[in-house]
Amino acid sequence: MASRTAGDLNGAEPVLTAHAVRRAFGPTVVLAGVDLTIARGEVVALLGGSGSGKSTLLRILAGLDGEAGGTSVVHGTAAVVFQEHRLLPWKRVTENVGLGLSGADGPGRIRRALAEVGLAERDRAWPAELSGGQAQRVAVARALVREPDLLLLDEPFGALDALTRLRMQILLRRLRAEHGFAALLVTHDVEEALLLADRILLLDEGRIAAEMPVDLGPTRTPDDRAFGALRRHLLDRLGVPTT
Numbered sequence: 151m152a153s154r155t156a157g158d159l160n161g162a163e164p165v166l167t168a169h170a171v172r173r174a175f176g177p178t179v180v181l182a183g184v185d186l187t188i189a190r191g192e193v194v195a196l197l198g199g200s201g202s203g204k205s206t207l208l209r210i211l212a213g214l215d216g217e218a219g220g221t222s223v224v225h226g227t228a229a230v231v232f233q234e235h236r237l238l239p240w241k242r243v244t245e246n247v248g249l250g251l252s253g254a255d256g257p258g259r260i261r262r263a264l265a266e267v268g269l270a271e272r273d274r275a276w277p278a279e280l281s282g283g284q285a286q287r288v289a290v291a292r293a294l295v296r297e298p299d300l301l302l303l304d305e306p307f308g309a310l311d312a313l314t315r316l317r318m319q320i321l322l323r324r325l326r327a328e329h330g331f332a333a334l335l336v337t338h339d340v341e342e343a344l345l346l347a348d349r350i351l352l353l354d355e356g357r358i359a360a361e362m363p364v365d366l367g368p369t370r371t372p373d374d375r376a377f378g379a380l381r382r383h384l385l386d387r388l389g390v391p392t393t
């Protein structure tokens with residue numbers, strides 16, 4: 151594990167700074183004081199056991215939880231993608247992507263965002279006519295169209311089959327290379343974290359319990375030896391036996 155803390159970026163400009171984030175539900179303390187900084191353009195994966203508070207933290211950082219303690223600031227625009235696509239069933243794809251978007255360049259931006267996720271031809275479709283993977287790509291387009299500085303991703307591919315999931319991971323990697331957005335990716339999946347992240351954080355007992363840089367380069371694959379070593383290390387840290 152790296153010696154620096156999750157709040158120290160070695161001088162890089164932050165896109166998100168959160169300090170002493172706390173959240174309890176009744177007597178149960180879920181987040182006991184989380185410090186977190188994400189640099190502009192950095193992808194950070196947040197791993198942790200079921201119920202460790204990952205989604206709770208993401209909702210707080212997205213400004214969706216008014217009850218939390220501490221401070222959290224996004225320096226720019228953030229957009230959220232959840233595990234469920236959350237498209238409005240009574241609006242067509244193009245209207246869903248453009249929801250809340252104003253300005254004369256709106257239609258052009260919507261077209262570009264849909265093209266980037268490979269769905270330019272489905273702009274007139276209704277959500278019910280899409281596959282799970284297509285609907286999730288629309289959700290990604292709806293986030294992209296806002297030209298976010300920070301994407302907050304809560305298990306965005308968790309409900310998809312393995313092949314679609316892999317396609318979405320590759321898509322996200324390409325979009326990130328093209329747009330340079332930062333992201334916080336909540337995931338259960340150690341391989342997904344290693345494929346996509348520059349840095350991995352482990353949430354445990356309401357705090358960032360460990361932090362690990364992922365120095366694998368942009369074209370990493372699970373077949374790389376270094377990838378395998380990091381994978382074993384992380385699973386070990388999460389208490390999952392690998393033999």
Ligand SMILES: Nc1ncnc2c1ncn2[C@@H]1O[C@H](COP(=O)(O)OP(=O)(O)OP(=O)(O)O)[C@@H](O)[C@H]1O
Nearest residue numbers: 175176180198199200201202203204205206207338
């Ligand atoms: N609105 C709520 N009211 C009461 N308890 C809640 C609420 N939201 C979350 N919790 C509790 O907070 C804890 C953390 O939940 P959270 O969904 O953040 O975990 P998680 O790490 O995202 O889990 P998973 O990986 O299983 O999705 C759980 O014990 C959950 O029951």
